[in-house]
Amino acid sequence: MTLRRILPYLQVAPLTLVLALFVVLPLGLVVAVSFWRFQFLVGPVPDFTLQNYVDLLSSETTWRLYLSTVKFTLIVLAITAVLGFWISYFLVFHVRNLLTAIALFLICTVPFWTSNIIRMISWRPVLGKEGLINQALMKLGLIDQPLAWLLFSDFAVVVAYVHLFTLFMIVPIFNAMARIDKSLLEAAVDAGASRLDVVWNVVLPLSRTGIALGAVFVVTLVMGDFFVVIVMSGGLSGSATSGIYNDVQIQNYPRAAANAVILLAIVLMMATAIFRVVDVRRELVR
Amino acid sequence: MLTPAGRRPWTFYVLAGLFTLFVIFLYGPMISIFILSFQGPTGGLVFPLRDPGFTWFHALFGQARTGDVGGAFSRSLPLALVVMVLTVLISVSAGFAFRRRFRGASAIFFTAITSLIVPGLVLSIGILVTFREVFGLPVRWYSSGLAAHLTWTLPFGLLIMFAVLGRLNPSWEEAAHDLGASRWQTVSQVLVPIVFPGMIAVALFGFTLSYDEFPRSWLTVGSKNTLPIEIWTMTTNVTSPALYALGTVTTAVSFVVIAIALGSIWVIQRRRSRRG
Numbered sequence: 001m002t003l004r005r006i007l008p009y010l011q012v013a014p015l016t017l018v019l020a021l022f023v024v025l026p027l028g029l030v031v032a033v034s035f036w037r038f039q040f041l042v043g044p045v046p047d048f049t050l051q052n053y054v055d056l057l058s059s060e061t062t063w064r065l066y067l068s069t070v071k072f073t074l075i076v077l078a079i080t081a082v083l084g085f086w087i088s089y090f091l092v093f094h095v096r097n098l099l100t101a102i103a104l105f106l107i108c109t110v111p112f113w114t115s116n117i118i119r120m121i122s123w124r125p126v127l128g129k130e131g132l133i134n135q136a137l138m139k140l141g142l143i144d145q146p147l148a149w150l151l152f153s154d155f156a157v158v159v160a161y162v163h164l165f166t167l168f169m170i171v172p173i174f175n176a177m178a179r180i181d182k183s184l185l186e187a188a189v190d191a192g193a194s195r196l197d198v199v200w201n202v203v204l205p206l207s208r209t210g211i212a213l214g215a216v217f218v219v220t221l222v223m224g225d226f227f228v229v230i231v232m233s234g235g236l237s238g239s240a241t242s243g244i245y246n247d248v249q250i251q252n253y254p255r256a257a258a259n260a261v262i263l264l265a266i267v268l269m270m271a272t273a274i275f276r277v278v279d280v281r282r283e284l285v286r
Numbered sequence: 287m288l289t290p291a292g293r294r295p296w297t298f299y300v301l302a303g304l305f306t307l308f309v310i311f312l313y314g315p316m317i318s319i320f321i322l323s324f325q326g327p328t329g330g331l332v333f334p335l336r337d338p339g340f341t342w343f344h345a346l347f348g349q350a351r352t353g354d355v356g357g358a359f360s361r362s363l364p365l366a367l368v369v370m371v372l373t374v375l376i377s378v379s380a381g382f383a384f385r386r387r388f389r390g391a392s393a394i395f396f397t398a399i400t401s402l403i404v405p406g407l408v409l410s411i412g413i414l415v416t417f418r419e420v421f422g423l424p425v426r427w428y429s430s431g432l433a434a435h436l437t438w439t440l441p442f443g444l445l446i447m448f449a450v451l452g453r454l455n456p457s458w459e460e461a462a463h464d465l466g467a468s469r470w471q472t473v474s475q476v477l478v479p480i481v482f483p484g485m486i487a488v489a490l491f492g493f494t495l496s497y498d499e500f501p502r503s504w505l506t507v508g509s510k511n512t513l514p515i516e517i518w519t520m521t522t523n524v525t526s527p528a529l530y531a532l533g534t535v536t537t538a539v540s541f542v543v544i545a546i547a548l549g550s551i552w553v554i555q556r557r558r559s560r561r562g
Contacts, residue, residue: 007383007386008382008383008384008386008387008388009383009388010383011379011380011382011383012379012380012383012384012388012391012394014375014376014379014380015376015377015379015380015394015398015440015444016390016394018376018433018436018437018440019394019397019398019401019437019440021416021433022409022413022416022433022434022436022437023397023400023401023404023409023437024397025412025416025420026409026411026412026413026415026416027400027404027408027409027412028412029412029415029416029419029420030408030411030412030415033411033415083304083308086301086304087301087304087305087308089301090298090301090302090304090305091305094294094297094298094301094302104305106548107309107312108308108309108312110541110544111312111313111316113490113491113494113498113540113543113544114316114494114498114536114537114540114541115497115498115513115514115517115533115536115537115540116498116500117498117500117514117517117518117521118316118319118517118533118536118537119315119316121319121517121521121529121530121533122315122316122318122319122533123315124319124331125315125318125319125322125331125332125333125530126314126315126318128331128332130330130332131332132318132332132333135332135333163311163312163315166308195295195297216403217403220403220404220405223405224404224405224406224407224408224501226407226501227500227501227518231521241405241407241408244407244408244411245407248407248411248505253411253415256411257411260405260407260408260411263405263408264404264405264408267403267404267405268400268403271399271403
C-alpha cells in the first residue's frame with residue numbers, strides 16, 4: 001500500500017520544513033555573512049574575505065572572552081553535575097514513596113517553566129550591597145562592611161548559572177537512575193560491597209548517560225549565554241556570546257557572524273564528543 | 287535504602303539537608319522579589335518592605351508607565367498560544383513518523399538536536415538575515431519571531447514524543463486492527479488517548495518556552511517587543527520595584543499555565559486508573 005509507505009514522509013514534512021527554513025538556511029547564511037566585509041558608515045557588504053576571522057583570532061579580547069567562557073563552563077559543569085547527581089540519588093534511592101519522589105522532582109522542575117531573566121534578576125535583592133545576605137551577616141556581627149563581591153562579580157555569575165541550569169542535570173540523571181534495577185544494588189551489598197562502593201561502582205556507571213546528556217545541556221547553555229554574564233558581572237566579565245552581542249549592537253554583522261561560526265564549531269564539537277559516549281536516541285526510546 | 291526497614295541511614299539526613307538547601311536556593315530569591323514587588327511608594331529595591339501596596343503594579347500598566355508592558359503582554363500571549371498549537375501538531379505528527387524507518391530520519395533528528403543546542407543568539411542573527419535578505423520581509427513578532435520560537439520548542443516537543451511513543455507497544459495497534467477497527471478508529475480511540483498526557487506536556491513546553499524566550503527573540507521580533515525583551519530593556523533602564531512587579535505578573539501567568547497542564551494530566555491519570 002503506497003499510503004503506508006509515504007505516510008512517514010508526510011508526517012515528518014512540517015518539522016522538516018521548519019528545520020530547513022529556520023535552522024539549516026539561517027545557519028548557512030551566518031556562515032556566508034561571516035565572509036562579508038564590514039564597511040564603516042555603510043554596514044555589511046557582500047564579499048569573500050577571511051579578514052573577520054583573522055581580526056578575531058589575532059585579537060587578545062577574543063581569546064580572553066573564550067577563556068573566560070571555558071572557565072565558567074567548567075566550574076558550572078562541575079557544580080551542577082555534583083548537585084544533580086546527589087539530588088537525583090536522594091530522590092530515587094532515599095525517598096521511599098514514589099508519589100513523594102515525583103512531587104519533590106516536580107518542585108525542582110517548576111522554575112524551568114518560568115522566565116530565566118526574572119530568575120536572574122531575583123538575585124539582586126539577595127546578593128546586593130544592601131541585600132539579604134549582607135544584612136544578615138552585618139546583623140550577626142560577622143562583618144562590618146557589606147561584602148561587595150557578592151553581586152556584580154564572577155561569583156554572582158556562577159551562582160546565577162547554577163540556579164538556572166542545575167535542573168538540566170537533575171532531569172536526565174533522575175531519568176537514568178529511575179531505570180536502575182534496585183535488586184542490582186542489593187546484589188552488590190550481598191556480595192560484600194560497602195554503600196560507597198555501590199554508589200561508585202554501580203549507580204555512577206549506570207547514570208553515565210544521564211550525566212552526559214545533562215553535560216551537553218549545561219555546556220551549550222553556558223557557552224551560548226550572554227545576558228547572565230552581562231547583568232550578573234555588572235559588565236566586568238564577558239563571554240564569547242557577549243562579544244557577538246556587542247558586535248550586533250554596533251551593526252557589525254560580518255564579525256558577529258564569524259564569531260558565531262567559531263562558537264558554533266566549538267559547541268558542536270563538544271556536543272559531538274559527548275554524544276560519542278552515549279546514543280541519546282536509543283536512550284530515550286529504551 | 288539498604289539498612290533494615292524503618293531505620294534511615296545517616297546519608298538520608300545529609301542528602302535531605304542538601305535537598306532542602308537546594309529548594310531554598312531555587313525558590314528563595316524568587317519569593318523575595320515577589321514580596322518586594324508589593325513595596326510602597328517610598329520603598330527601594332531591597333528589604334525592608336515599607337507600607338506594602340499595589341503601587342508598582344499600577345505604575346506598570348498606568349499612565350506613567352515604564353514601557354509598553356501592556357502591549358508586550360498582548361503580543362507574547364497570542365504568540366505563545368500559536369507556538370503551543372503548532373508545536374503540538376508538528377511534533378506529534380513527526381513523533382509518529384519516527385516510529386517507522388524512513389530515509390533521512392537521522393539527518394532530521396540531528397538537525398533537531400542542533401536546533402536545540404545552537405546558541406540562541408546565533409540563530410537569532412541567522413533568522414534575521416534569512417527574513418531580510420532571502421525572503422525580503424521585515425522582521426515581525428508574528429512571522430520571524432514565530433519561526434525563531436518554533437526552532438526552540440520543536441526539539442523539546444520531539445524529544446517528549448520519543449519518550450512517550452517509545453513506550454507505546456505496536457501490538458496494541460495491531461490488536462485494534464485485528465478486531466476490525468478502521469485506521470481512523472485506531473488513531474482516535476487507541477493512540478490519541480494513550481499519547482494525550484504526553485501531548486499536554488508538549489503543549490506546556492510549547493507555551494512556556496515561547497512565552498519566556500529571550501535570546502532567539504532578540505533580533506527576530508522587530509520593533510514591537512515581546513515580554514522577555516521588554517523585561518530585558520527594563521533591567522537596564524528601570525531602577526524601581528516596578529521591575530519586580532513585572533516579574534511577579536509574568537511568573538503568575540507561568541504558574542497558572544503550569545497548574546492547568548499538570549492538573550489536567552493528573553485528572554486524566556486518575557480517571558484512567560479508576561476505570562482500569
